[in-house]
Amino acid sequence: MSPPEPIAVLGGGTIGCGWAAVFSAAGHPTTVIDPDPAAAGRLSETWRSALPVLKRLKRSVAEPLPPRHVTSPSVLPAPPAFVVEALPERIELKRSALAELEAAIPAETIIVTSSSGLSVSELQEGMAHPERLVLGHPCNPPYLMPTVEIGGGDRTDPAAIDQAAALFEGLGKVVLRVRREVPGHLVNRLQAALWREAVHMAREGVASVADIERAVTDGLGARWSVIGPTTIFHLAGGSAGLPKFLDDLGGEVERWWDSLGDPRLDEHTRKILIDGMRDAAAGRSPAEIARHRDTAMLAVLDCLDDLSTQQAEPQN
Amino acid sequence: MSPPEPIAVLGGGTIGCGWAAVFSAAGHPTTVIDPDPAAAGRLSETWRSALPVLKRLKRSVAEPLPPRHVTSPSVLPAPPAFVVEALPERIELKRSALAELEAAIPAETIIVTSSSGLSVSELQEGMAHPERLVLGHPCNPPYLMPTVEIGGGDRTDPAAIDQAAALFEGLGKVVLRVRREVPGHLVNRLQAALWREAVHMAREGVASVADIERAVTDGLGARWSVIGPTTIFHLAGGSAGLPKFLDDLGGEVERWWDSLGDPRLDEHTRKILIDGMRDAAAGRSPAEIARHRDTAMLAVLDCLDDLSTQQAEPQN
Known part of the structure; x- marks a missing residue:
């Protein structure tokens, strides 16, 4: 194996500093470019939080070097093999920095954009x-x-997509291939679809925000951390799998689909959500909930990581 | 405390036998009524699978008695304090058994229906x-x-809902109050909303079924097992919470909502889902996947249980 390649990260915000920690821990000499x-x-602070997590998840070399900071791409210490762009979601800012x-x-260095709102095709212009x-x-x-x-825009070279996928797979990441540009990619669209119905039910008084939150955390989250939504229905079909489920219950699912809501985030809905979230938080500040999230998610992801390692090992 | 009350379960299928195991393990003398x-x-088999799970989740008394089986409600060994109805979802069958x-x-014994498709109001007729x-x-x-x-129909006594809620809370269950009858209650509606977009993206070629499954298992499930969908956005607003998120990103979420799909489970969609699920299963049978699900979910739920116990304990 060749030694890990130098990486540059464009933008020293939350995502940029987080990415820098991932690459540094894996042994890549990593530099964050930010004029600020x-x-x-921020980079040192993220490194202090991230390194224990990356060590627990077994994503760190024995003695990783921390990421460095420079204020301009013209003073990078080495030509990077990849650049990860993680700037705020403003088109003019991204275009001028690119x-x-x-x-x-x-000219051949691959640039990977962390963009969630702007499309690759827009940025390519x-x-x-x-x-x-x-x-x-x-x-x-x-x-x-x-x-x-991982995906491309109208003008992306397919080979560049494959090289970026290989880079992230080498870091132990789960690479999801987005084959057509759509708002929100995969994860945010699925999240938005679920939240739309959560908002609808809160707005219509079907349940409190707190109970809708618990329907997800205690009813759906654990299962979804283990098997995906189509696999759930595949197993509901027994040994005959998904075709049987679709025959028996496809009509029922379509009936549910037809009754799902299409709310707007208007003043009335905002008030219900904000009041309901206050009740659901039960006096805990966002910072306290975030600390619980960080501890609990690390424990769950570590547990899932161990399970997938066990599953991957040959059974005797 | 009074000794656990006798419980009857109407219907000895998967759900009925599962409920019987929960009540028996908690110390309730439990009888399943099924003419078959x-x-x-089936009851003995479920008891053998369920008891180790219930012990691991600390939901069992030290020496629980297994549930009994009778073929008719006229031969129940004791008048039950509650009856749990878990019959197949056919209206005539449920009505004649009720x-x-x-x-x-x-006349005053509360009957709790496990119905997922038929409404309480329909069954009350x-x-x-x-x-x-x-x-x-x-x-x-x-x-x-x-x-x-937990919820009621048009003619349910609110006090009966409270008594049923107390029964399930006593078993350590997370009670979700459904305040208006809607198809699919809370959990299935949220599941259907997410799956609709999963089906849409598979159908439109945005990603493979396998990658959409991974977007849920590796991208969303772990987080949703720890915090719910509205709390995620509450934390995304930083110390200012949900109002700031709605100000900054509410419009973006509405843009995603407007681009979500509304597929039908027609022949073309069925083929994409069934072929995609075959690829995602990668040669594993439904039984093999189900075994992985059972092992992994128990581990994750046990981990979450430990975390919530830690959270509930006073911090020193």
Whole structure:
């Protein structure tokens, strides 16, 4: 194996610092580019939080070097093999930073964008070498969440997509291939679809926000962490699998679909959600809930990681 | 505390036998009513699978007695404090069994229906004492999954709903209050909403079924097992919480909502799902996947149980 390649990360916000920690822990010499001098502090702070997580998830070399910070792509310490772009979701900002970046790196260096809202095709407009721009969207924080959504825009070279996929697979990431550009990619669309019905039911008084939250955490989340939504119905069909489920219960599912809501986030809905969330939080601040989330998710992901390792090992 | 009350379960299928195991393990003298003599065998088999799970989840008394089987409500060994109805989802079958049951038990005994498709109000038509019929819908299997959806129909006595809620809370269940009758209650509607978009994306070629499954198992499930969908956005708003999220990103979420699909389970869609599920299963039979699901879900639920115990304990 060749030594891990140098990586540059464009943007020292939450996602950029998180990505830098992932690459650094895996042994890649990693540099974050951000004109803001305060980015150096955010980077150290993220590294301190992320490294114990990455070690527990067995995603760290024995003695990783922390990521470095520079203020401009023109002063990178080494030509990067890949650049990960993790700037705020503003088209002009991204376009001008990409132009400055392209002037400083070789024409063939692949650029992976973490964009969640802007499409790769939009970002490619005006690029000198649009064929190298690839989607690589993580869940937040990138050092904890396993998935990366990989895809291209209208002008992306398919070989660049494969190379980016190989980079992330090498980090132990679960690569999801997005084959057509759609708003929200895969994960955010699925999340939005579920939340739309959660909002609908809260708005219509079917249940409290707190009980809808529990329907997800205690009713659906654990199962979905183990098997996906189509697999659930495949198993509901018994030994005959999905075809039998579709024969027996496809009509019932369509009946549910037809009764799902299409709410708007208007003032009335906002008030129900905000009041309901206050009740659901039961006095805990966002920071307290976030601490619980971080502890609990690490425990669950560690448990799932152990299970998939067991599953992958030969059974005697 | 009074000793656990006698419970009768109407119907010795998967759900009925599962419920019987939950009540028996908790120390309730439990009898399953099913005219089919083969129900006794299913009951013993479920008891053997369920008891180790219930012990691991700390939902069993030290020396529980197994549930009994009788073929008719007229030969129950003791008047039950509650009856749990878990018959197949056929209206005529449920109505005639409820009539036979009502003739054999006191007028005030609460009947809890596990119905997922038929509404409580529909089942109340023709009952001698409709005010005692309460919804109590579990996720399957009831001895593993924490939630029970509790609610009433047009003619349910609110006090009966509260008594049923107290019974299930006493078993350590997470009670979700369904305040208006809607197809699929809470959990199945949320599941259907997510699956609709999964089907849409598979149908439109946005991603493979296998990658959509992984978007849920590796991208969303672990987080949803820890915090619900509205809490996720509450935390995304930082210290200002949900109002800030709605101000900053509510419009983006509405844009995603407007792009979600509304597929039908027609022949073309069925073929894509069935072929995609075959690829996703990668040669594993439904039974093999189900074994993985059972092992992994028990591990995850046990981990979550430990975390919520830790959270409930005072922090020093």
